Amino acid sequence: MNNDVFRKSKDGAFYFVLGVIGLVVLAGLGAAYYMEHHGHVVTGMTNQIVWGLPHVFAIFLIVAASGVLNVASIGSVFGKPMYKARGPLAGLLAIAMLAGGLMVLMLDLGRADRLIIAMTYLNLKSVFALNVFLYTVFFTVVALYLWTMMDRKMHAYSKYVGFAAFIWRLALTTGTGAIFGFLVARQAYGTALLAPMFIIMSFSFGLAVFMIVQAVMYRWNDRVLDEAIQHRMKNLLAVFVAAVLYFTVVYHMTNLYFAKQTDFERFILLDGGVYTNLFWFGQILLGTLAPLAILFHPDLSKRSSWIVMAAMLVILGGFAQLYVLLIGGQAFPLSIFPGMVESSSFFDGRIHTYSPSLPEFLLGIGGVAAAALITAIAVKVLPFMPEDKVHKVIAAD
Amino acid sequence: MSNDVDNSRRKFIAAGVAGTAGLVLAPGVTLLDMANARPAGEAASSTKRWGMLIDSTKCATGCNDCVTACGKENGVASTGRPETDPQWIRKIELKEVKSGKSHSLPMMCQHCAEPPCVDVCPTGASFKRADGIVLVDRHICIGCRYCMMACPYKARSFVHEEHDDQNPDVPRGKGCVESCTLCVHRIDKDLEPACVEACSAGNHGAMLFGDLNDANSEISKRIATYATTQVRADLALNTGVRYQGI
Amino acid sequence: MINPAKRRSVLGWLAAALSALLLAGVMPATAADEHGAHSGHKLIAKGDKCVRDEEYMRRNHMKILKHQRDDTMRKGIRTTQDSLKNCIECHVNPKTNSVASSKEDFCMGCHTYAAVKVDCFECHSSKPKAPAVGMNPIITPEQQSEGKDKQSSLSGKMRWQMQAKQASLNMGEGVK
Ligand code: SF4
Numbered sequence: 001m002n003n004d005v006f007r008k009s010k011d012g013a014f015y016f017v018l019g020v021i022g023l024v025v026l027a028g029l030g031a032a033y034y035m036e037h038h039g040h041v042v043t044g045m046t047n048q049i050v051w052g053l054p055h056v057f058a059i060f061l062i063v064a065a066s067g068v069l070n071v072a073s074i075g076s077v078f079g080k081p082m083y084k085a086r087g088p089l090a091g092l093l094a095i096a097m098l099a100g101g102l103m104v105l106m107l108d109l110g111r112a113d114r115l116i117i118a119m120t121y122l123n124l125k126s127v128f129a130l131n132v133f134l135y136t137v138f139f140t141v142v143a144l145y146l147w148t149m150m151d152r153k154m155h156a157y158s159k160y161v162g163f164a165a166f167i168w169r170l171a172l173t174t175g176t177g178a179i180f181g182f183l184v185a186r187q188a189y190g191t192a193l194l195a196p197m198f199i200i201m202s203f204s205f206g207l208a209v210f211m212i213v214q215a216v217m218y219r220w221n222d223r224v225l226d227e228a229i230q231h232r233m234k235n236l237l238a239v240f241v242a243a244v245l246y247f248t249v250v251y252h253m254t255n256l257y258f259a260k261q262t263d264f265e266r267f268i269l270l271d272g273g274v275y276t277n278l279f280w281f282g283q284i285l286l287g288t289l290a291p292l293a294i295l296f297h298p299d300l301s302k303r304s305s306w307i308v309m310a311a312m313l314v315i316l317g318g319f320a321q322l323y324v325l326l327i328g329g330q331a332f333p334l335s336i337f338p339g340m341v342e343s344s345s346f347f348d349g350r351i352h353t354y355s356p357s358l359p360e361f362l363l364g365i366g367g368v369a370a371a372a373l374i375t376a377i378a379v380k381v382l383p384f385m386p387e388d389k390v391h392k393v394i395a396a397d
Numbered sequence: 398m399s400n401d402v403d404n405s406r407r408k409f410i411a412a413g414v415a416g417t418a419g420l421v422l423a424p425g426v427t428l429l430d431m432a433n434a435r436p437a438g439e440a441a442s443s444t445k446r447w448g449m450l451i452d453s454t455k456c457a458t459g460c461n462d463c464v465t466a467c468g469k470e471n472g473v474a475s476t477g478r479p480e481t482d483p484q485w486i487r488k489i490e491l492k493e494v495k496s497g498k499s500h501s502l503p504m505m506c507q508h509c510a511e512p513p514c515v516d517v518c519p520t521g522a523s524f525k526r527a528d529g530i531v532l533v534d535r536h537i538c539i540g541c542r543y544c545m546m547a548c549p550y551k552a553r554s555f556v557h558e559e560h561d562d563q564n565p566d567v568p569r570g571k572g573c574v575e576s577c578t579l580c581v582h583r584i585d586k587d588l589e590p591a592c593v594e595a596c597s598a599g600n601h602g603a604m605l606f607g608d609l610n611d612a613n614s615e616i617s618k619r620i621a622t623y624a625t626t627q628v629r630a631d632l633a634l635n636t637g638v639r640y641q642g643i
Numbered sequence: 644m645i646n647p648a649k650r651r652s653v654l655g656w657l658a659a660a661l662s663a664l665l666l667a668g669v670m671p672a673t674a675a676d677e678h679g680a681h682s683g684h685k686l687i688a689k690g691d692k693c694v695r696d697e698e699y700m701r702r703n704h705m706k707i708l709k710h711q712r713d714d715t716m717r718k719g720i721r722t723t724q725d726s727l728k729n730c731i732e733c734h735v736n737p738k739t740n741s742v743a744s745s746k747e748d749f750c751m752g753c754h755t756y757a758a759v760k761v762d763c764f765e766c767h768s769s770k771p772k773a774p775a776v777g778m779n780p781i782i783t784p785e786q787q788s789e790g791k792d793k794q795s796s797l798s799g800k801m802r803w804q805m806q807a808k809q810a811s812l813n814m815g816e817g818v819k
């Protein structure tokens with residue numbers, strides 16, 4: 001029986017972990033209520049930095065959600081048995097993280113009580129509304145996909161639904177990237193490059209999350225992940241991380257090419273203070289170069305704990321990257337009158353400051369916890385543990 | 398509705414008319430062309446496009462008359478927390494990098510004909526009225542702030558805290574986004590926006606309000622005669638607020 | 644180890660909890676409908692009759708307000724009869740100068756009893772604007788159109804005189 005994920009002897013520990021995660025979710029909800037009650041004045045967000053830390057968390061979760069599904073797609077669409085065995089877990093993580101991300105996004109709204117309006121009044125021209133549609137269909141398709149993968153009678157359809165999920169996932173991430181791509185007025189965002197960049201980021205973050213969750217599940221069950229599988233996944237992660245690096249370089253190079261963007265690039269790359277540090281140390285050093293070094297190291301790359309470490313660094317780098325893109329992009333003032341120096345009582349022409357507050361952080365981490373909670377409960381009641389018939393895997397690949 | 402209700406009120410007709418008229422005119426107010434007045438029961442129409450022309454050469458550094466008038470009219474007051482305080486209109490001081498020439502001018506919602514804030518709004522709360530005025534319908538605004546991200550002029554503000562000192566004509570509250578309404582409640586009563594009125598009252602004459610669709614309006618004539626600019630014209634938003642002298 | 648039967652029961656429990664939550668969400672609304680017309684509350688009103696039948700207003704005032712709200716907001720139609728401002732002018736509690744600042748006030752009397760949240764005054768002022776002297780806020784649609792005709796048929800001069808008179812009546816009131 002393969003659903004013996006959490007063995008009886010560890011039941012106590014499981015409920016303890018579940019309780020802790022639940023508390024974090026509650027803290028997030030409490031924070032949202034606090035923000036809603038007092039207004040956003042209690043957060044670090046201002047009329048200059050209008051999207052803050054909650055959005056960094058939400059976007060990370062949504063992007064990673066669509067990326068994690070990649071694991072399942074490789075299995076169903078491209079017919080690799082090793083990934084096929086991981087399909088259900090990937091589908092579950094996708095649903096859980098999307099739910100967590102949307103929770104954060106919704107609870108941060110100025111009028112979170114108007115959720116019904118958000119769903120009933122739709123301006124079809126809006127990329128945001130488009131995203132609401134994309135997310136809803138995503139949930140449905142992934143749920144169907146899970147069903148076809150987990151129910152023997154439905155196996156035959158798995159490939160088709162898997163293909164639909166694969167396409168939809170690309171659309172979803174493109175949509176998330178487009179949220180920024182449409183902001184033509186802002187120097188950090190108005191580029192079509194953001195959509196493909198978000199897709200490749202999603203592959204990288206999603207796989208990293210998957211590898212960590214998988215490692216936790218194996219460890220909990222005292223099982224060892226087959227070396228060949230581990231090897232393949234870490235190589236794939238390395239490829240994705242390198243691809244994100246490539247896109248980052250292209251993004252900044254194209255910006256540098258356009259004269260009007262050089263000020264902004266100077267800000268991010270040279271004298272943006274916290275954003276510059278986050279970029280070079282967070283995103284590039286810790287989030288890209290360090291994991292690449294681990295994943296290609298002849299020795300370390302064979303040790304599962306180091307691989308998990310690398311995946312964690314990728315996630316850390318992902319947060320840094322989104323923080324720089326989102327907050328850093330807003331911190332740099334709008335150029336309303338190009339070629340002139342602006343000043344006003346509304347902070348025109350000045351670098352905007354942002355210091356995230358505790359409620360914002362709690363709300364964001366609450367979303368992560370919500371995703372973890374959904375995953376933990378589902379893994380407990382349904383068989384999500386990957387089951388490999390190792391020799392077959394190797395032969396088929 | 399029943400007839401006796403009508404009859405019971407008939408005596409108030411005169412008073413009602415007088416009241417409506419009284420609302421139209423307050424002492425010292427410049428009237429727009431009365432022949433064009435739109436009755437209260439008629440919808441705003443696209444035959445008009447309200448706009449503004451701001452002459453920065455007449456706008457003095459340090460003068461804040463328009464900003465003060467706007468705040469008073471719309472109940473937008475400072476709380477002493479400048480980073481979260483909404484600003485519907487602000488004075489911007491400019492200095493040309495090359496020549497060092499300086500300008501001073503008011504900046505507010507430009508009432509774009511192709512408003513990005515309307516395009517991005519997920520619920521349709523941000524919308525453009527038939528006569529070109531861009532507004533936020535706070536009844537369906539969910540406070541996502543996407544419009545603030547999209548506006549190239551930083552014209553929109555999010556209301557970060559509770560207010561209970563609203564002008565009955567200008568509802569506004571916590572959790573929604575707001576911006577210059579071009580004093581739509583005044584325009585509907587045939588009055589000029591408060592900022593324009595204050596600018597004339599102070600004898601600065603830097604702001605002119607009128608119908609861009611009417612070739613004979615003062616504003617259209619001036620735009621046809623002098624070199625005027627739209628801010629960030631490269632974005633091709635066809636702004637309703639135009640500038641002269643920059 | 645969880646057997647399929649136990650798994651099913653967990654899922655069933657979850658479903659039950661969810662539907663209970665949904666039901667709880669619906670309950671207050673029905674309660675409000677039943678008690679909307681409770682009689683213990685003293686109504687405050689300046690005029691002798693409301694713009695519609697009282698019974699009708701009890702149940703449908705929100706529909707009227709919502710209709711007017713969209714007309715005014717979206718199209719700039721500013722007829723006064725069904726406007727929230729008109730309601731407030733007439734139903735203001737003289738003691739508090741508001742319709743929603745205390746339980747005694749017109750709106751809150753019923754709304755607290757029925758436990759239905761009023762969202763209006765999050766943004767709208769619950770106080771009347773200093774009224775013009777001699778002006779009754781209630782005008783029926785017929786009167787409205789009559790008034791409009793009269794207004795537009797006035798010669799410029801007469802109009803000016805009326806306005807001047809009105810202005811002098813409103814001295815210092817700051818009517819905008
Ligand atoms: S100036 Fe900004 S808020 Fe005003 S219409 Fe244009 S985009 Fe919208």
Ligand code: SF4
Pocket residue numbers: 517518519520521522523533534537538539540541542543544545573574
């Ligand atoms: S904040 Fe309100 S008006 Fe602005 S985009 Fe969101 S829903 Fe629309």
